[in-house]
Amino acid sequence: MSVRTKFSVLIRNWISLFGILMGACALMGGIMMILVDLSLGNLSAYFGVVCYMLIPMAIFGCLGLVILGMILTHLRLKRQGGIPLMIVNFNDRGTLIRLAVFSVLASVFIVGGVVVAYRAYHFTESVEFCGLICHQVMTPEYTSFRQSPHANTSCAECHIGSGAQWFVKAKISGLYQVYSVLMNKYHRPIETPVQSLRPAKDTCLTCHWPTKFFGAVLRTWTHFGSDEKNSPWTIKMLLKIGGGNPAQGQIRGIHWHMEGVNTVEYIATDRKRMVIPWVQATDQAGKVTVYQTEDKKLRLTDSQTASLARRSMDCIDCHNQPAHTYRSPNELLDTAMTSGLLDSSLPSLKAGDAKLLSASYKTSSEALAAIDHELRAKYAGNARLDATVRGVQSLYSGNFFPEMKVRWDEYPNHIGHKITPGCFRCHDGEHVSESGKRISKDCNTCHTILAQGPGTDLPAFTSSGLEFKHPEDIGDDWKTARCDSCHTGSP
Ligand code: HEC
Numbered sequence: 001m002s003v004r005t006k007f008s009v010l011i012r013n014w015i016s017l018f019g020i021l022m023g024a025c026a027l028m029g030g031i032m033m034i035l036v037d038l039s040l041g042n043l044s045a046y047f048g049v050v051c052y053m054l055i056p057m058a059i060f061g062c063l064g065l066v067i068l069g070m071i072l073t074h075l076r077l078k079r080q081g082g083i084p085l086m087i088v089n090f091n092d093r094g095t096l097i098r099l100a101v102f103s104v105l106a107s108v109f110i111v112g113g114v115v116v117a118y119r120a121y122h123f124t125e126s127v128e129f130c131g132l133i134c135h136q137v138m139t140p141e142y143t144s145f146r147q148s149p150h151a152n153t154s155c156a157e158c159h160i161g162s163g164a165q166w167f168v169k170a171k172i173s174g175l176y177q178v179y180s181v182l183m184n185k186y187h188r189p190i191e192t193p194v195q196s197l198r199p200a201k202d203t204c205l206t207c208h209w210p211t212k213f214f215g216a217v218l219r220t221w222t223h224f225g226s227d228e229k230n231s232p233w234t235i236k237m238l239l240k241i242g243g244g245n246p247a248q249g250q251i252r253g254i255h256w257h258m259e260g261v262n263t264v265e266y267i268a269t270d271r272k273r274m275v276i277p278w279v280q281a282t283d284q285a286g287k288v289t290v291y292q293t294e295d296k297k298l299r300l301t302d303s304q305t306a307s308l309a310r311r312s313m314d315c316i317d318c319h320n321q322p323a324h325t326y327r328s329p330n331e332l333l334d335t336a337m338t339s340g341l342l343d344s345s346l347p348s349l350k351a352g353d354a355k356l357l358s359a360s361y362k363t364s365s366e367a368l369a370a371i372d373h374e375l376r377a378k379y380a381g382n383a384r385l386d387a388t389v390r391g392v393q394s395l396y397s398g399n400f401f402p403e404m405k406v407r408w409d410e411y412p413n414h415i416g417h418k419i420t421p422g423c424f425r426c427h428d429g430e431h432v433s434e435s436g437k438r439i440s441k442d443c444n445t446c447h448t449i450l451a452q453g454p455g456t457d458l459p460a461f462t463s464s465g466l467e468f469k470h471p472e473d474i475g476d477d478w479k480t481a482r483c484d485s486c487h488t489g490s491p
């Protein structure tokens with residue numbers, strides 16, 4: 001029996017024929033869609049899902065049906081007395097022509113497959129795929145990413161990075177994520193810190209160059225009080241970004257903690273890495289210093305220190321929200337009132353809006369309706385009413401996602417120390433070494449206050465730095481208590 005006869009015997013069954021028919025339709029559809037994609041580009045994420053995921057899956061499914069049909073026929077024929085061995089006769093012209101046609105078709109298929117795989121690779125790495133496909137689940141991350149300084153980078157540059165190993169890891173964990181979305185098994189909000197996050201040196205450091213951080217940056221904060229007049233209070237300070245090139249000398253300032261130069265290892269006793277009783281610093285000269293908290297309840301025993309997991313501090317231990325910052329009501333309103341998005345002359349705007357934003361709602365639409373209702377009742381007849389409603393609603397939509405239970409107090413930001421422990425997780429002045437050295441809480445370690453006081457614009461400048469003056473009279477509490485024991489970001 002020649003190739004043709006054996007093949008044509010096996011393929012003549014309803015399952016295989018059905019597979020061929022459906023496969024051909026899917027293939028035609030797929031080719032059309034790829035042509036549309038290549039010529040128009042930038043189509044929606046759903047188009048990509050159909051074109052580069054569903055259609056290839058359908059084609060493979062159909063191929064499976066064809067093979068299944070052939071196997072079943074083979075088994076049936078075998079039961080009925082067997083099929084003769086396949087003999088390919090290269091002297092037969094017909095066989096040669098069929099082989100040639102088969103090879104051409106196979107090459108077209110392989111080249112087509114490579115194009116599809118390449119496009120599929122790019123598509124599954126795209127911001128639209130990561131951010132929009134699992135619409136409800138990723139809305140908070142996609143929205144915050146779009147508002148961040150990283151809006152023009154891509155999810156994959158931080159979450160996957162280059163190299164095959166992490167690509168495969170990401171796809172495997174992606175499959176699990178698809179499963180947990182389909183089965184509705186995911187956490188709300190998604191748990192952080194992300195345990196499987198790729199180390200910062202492979203992601204952040206592909207774009208950022210810490211040896212290029214130098215000196216200090218000027219930062220200005222204007223806060224509006226919770227009184228009827230929304231009284232403003234402004235603070236200007238030089239934030240000592242620091243850094244420097246280890247080859248040219250000492251690294252100073254905030255970017256002193258730089259893995260591999262001044263390495264800081266720590267043990268956190270909670271999942272969120274908020275409670276840090278043990279810290280070990282190895283400086284540029286190789287000197288090792290261990291700091292332990294003085295708090296007896298938190299202090300670790302030697303056996304705990306030996307057995308608990310240590311983490312080496314990298315960018316993400318401070319910049320845990322480079323792309324996904326969910327801001328607190330106070331911060332949002334202060335910025336909006338400073339920029340003029342909201343009118344700071346409306347009586348009690350700050351206090352009222354902060355309450356509205358931080359109230360708990362079941363859905364976004366419920367929240368937006370409540371904001372509309374409250375503000376219209378409170379400021380009825382005011383000329384800026386519509387703009388105020390729209391402004392507060394846009395602050396809400398960009399930072400609060402009740403469906404996923406995402407808001408500022410679920411995701412503490414480690415930069416700073418006012419409404420979260422942040423730097424004070426270690427710099428609380430209570431972490432001491434055996435020789436009595438402390439991780440500094442001195443207010444001038446990280447910044448120099450240049451001006452502070454009521455008003456929105458402060459001209460005063462000093463070169464020596466001012467002692468911090470707490471806007472509200474709370475005695476010396478700000479020196480002893482942690483700021484976040486009173487400040488939560490909302491009323
Ligand atoms: C500049 C780098 C960067 C970019 C770009 C980025 N992320 Fe992230 N993302 C992070 C870091 C760092 C964390 C870890 C936060 C943590 O562990 O506390 C994170 C956390 C997350 C989380 C966990 C939940 C959360 O909100 O913290 C999700 C989900 C996520 N990212 C999805 C995305 C998606 C989707 C995109 C693209 C639309 C994206 N990320 C873009 C750096 C980035």
Ligand code: HEC
Binds near residue numbers: 154200316
């Ligand atoms: C694909 C390149 C890229 C990657 C990867 C990347 N960044 Fe950035 N980063 C940028 C760009 C571009 C900016 C914006 C610069 C500007 O507008 O001045 C930026 C800005 C920043 C800023 C300054 C934000 C501000 O408010 O001024 C910080 C902090 C930062 N990145 C941290 C990180 C961290 C941490 C990571 C790793 C999780 C990271 N970046 C990964 C490109 C990148």
Ligand code: HEC
Binds near residue numbers: 205239254257316317
């Ligand atoms: C000890 C905490 C800490 C670590 C670790 C850290 N940073 Fe920063 N970084 C800061 C703080 C604080 C600022 C100032 C934030 C602000 O402007 O409000 C900053 C600012 C920046 C800026 C903006 C600089 C500018 O001139 O405005 C970039 C970019 C940045 N960091 C990237 C990184 C990268 C990349 C890493 C990892 C190599 C890193 N940082 C590690 C705390 C840290």
Ligand code: HEC
Binds near residue numbers: 240251257276291427
């Ligand atoms: C995991 C613990 C830890 C955290 C969190 C942490 N630091 Fe540090 N920091 C240290 C240690 C340890 C030292 C070094 C103390 C020493 O001199 O041995 C240090 C030193 C510093 C220095 C002095 C560097 C110099 O010039 O000598 C600055 C500035 C600083 N940190 C800023 C920050 C800021 C800002 C944050 C928050 C964004 C922060 N740190 C968060 C552990 C930490």
Ligand code: HEC
Binds near residue numbers: 235239423445478
């Ligand atoms: C370990 C470093 C570090 C130490 C020590 C430190 N700060 Fe800060 N502080 C920061 C950083 C970083 C920010 C910037 C936060 C941001 O960018 O949002 C900040 C911001 C501030 C702000 C502005 C916040 C706002 O919203 O108005 C004030 C005020 C302030 N610090 C006061 C103090 C006082 C008072 C002390 C001493 C008890 C102190 N800081 C000690 C790192 C430090």
Ligand code: HEC
Binds near residue numbers: 225418470482484486
């Ligand atoms: C004992 C409680 C307490 C502690 C501790 C505390 N504050 Fe305050 N702080 C207040 C109160 C109350 C107000 C007035 C709030 C208002 O008018 O809305 C205030 C207002 C402020 C304001 C201006 C308005 C605003 O809402 O931001 C700043 C800035 C501030 N505090 C910074 C700090 C810093 C930085 C620390 C830590 C070094 C700190 N505070 C510690 C109670 C405290």
